[in-house]
Amino acid sequence: xxxVSQHNHHVILSEAASLELGCNYSYGGTVxxxxxxxxxxxxxxxLLKYFSGDPLVKGIKGFEAEFIKSKFSFNLRKPSVQWSDxxxxxxxxxxxxxxxxxxxxxxxxxxxxx
Amino acid sequence: KAGVTQTxxxxxxxxxxxxxxxxxxxxxxxxxxxxxxxxxxxxxxLFEYFSETQRNKGNFxxxxxxxxxxxxxxxxxxxTLELGDSxxxxxxxxxxxxxxxxxxxxxxxxxxxx
Numbered sequence: 001x002x003x004v005s006q007h008n009h010h011v012i013l014s015e016a017a018s019l020e021l022g023c024n025y026s027y028g029g030t031v032x033x034x035x036x037x038x039x040x041x042x043x044x045x046x047l048l049k050y051f052s053g054d055p056l057v058k059g060i061k062g063f064e065a066e067f068i069k070s071k072f073s074f075n076l077r078k079p080s081v082q083w084s085d086x087x088x089x090x091x092x093x094x095x096x097x098x099x100x101x102x103x104x105x106x107x108x109x110x111x112x113x114x
Numbered sequence: 115k116a117g118v119t120q121t122x123x124x125x126x127x128x129x130x131x132x133x134x135x136x137x138x139x140x141x142x143x144x145x146x147x148x149x150x151x152x153x154x155x156x157x158x159x160l161f162e163y164f165s166e167t168q169r170n171k172g173n174f175x176x177x178x179x180x181x182x183x184x185x186x187x188x189x190x191x192x193x194t195l196e197l198g199d200s201x202x203x204x205x206x207x208x209x210x211x212x213x214x215x216x217x218x219x220x221x222x223x224x225x226x227x228x
Contacts, residue, residue, distance in 0.1 A: 044219035051214050096213045104157035
């Protein structure tokens, strides 16, 4: 079945540690890829997106993600996290074509300890 | 530009009742999508609208319906509410249905069914 998998359910880090969240998808064809973040009490916000071109994309707040087509992966990274990065992170995939919907992973809760 | 707005923000209903949720997209956006977010199932696609036409529908029962108006505002309706319909209902808007269009989310309507 087509799916989006996020490897970690809950990640706990200390400030200044590096963060990497895994995302794999099982869709064939050309895909658009997104990472969204949901801070406590706030709505889903777009962190970054990949449509085509350079597989390394940079987003807001120092986040970046790398699309590796051969591995069907789109992992999110941040070199040094802050307490304010505590949030839930969602990977989303859209298959190009007639279907415009986003398919989301289950989400990863990131807790950054001061 | 104002973001996506959703009303009401919170709703409490009892089983068997029906409910209507409203979404106003970002100005100039013509596409609206709806998602259901629950702790168990995560984010699941409900339906998407463009130019007052439903373009795609997720795997939800017929009790879930929606529509879009000529000003791009959208409503979704859930009839004969069940306990399992308790969720955060998210609306997202985008400029169109192009593969480079990005969905921006509203704060959601928290529906509790008692």
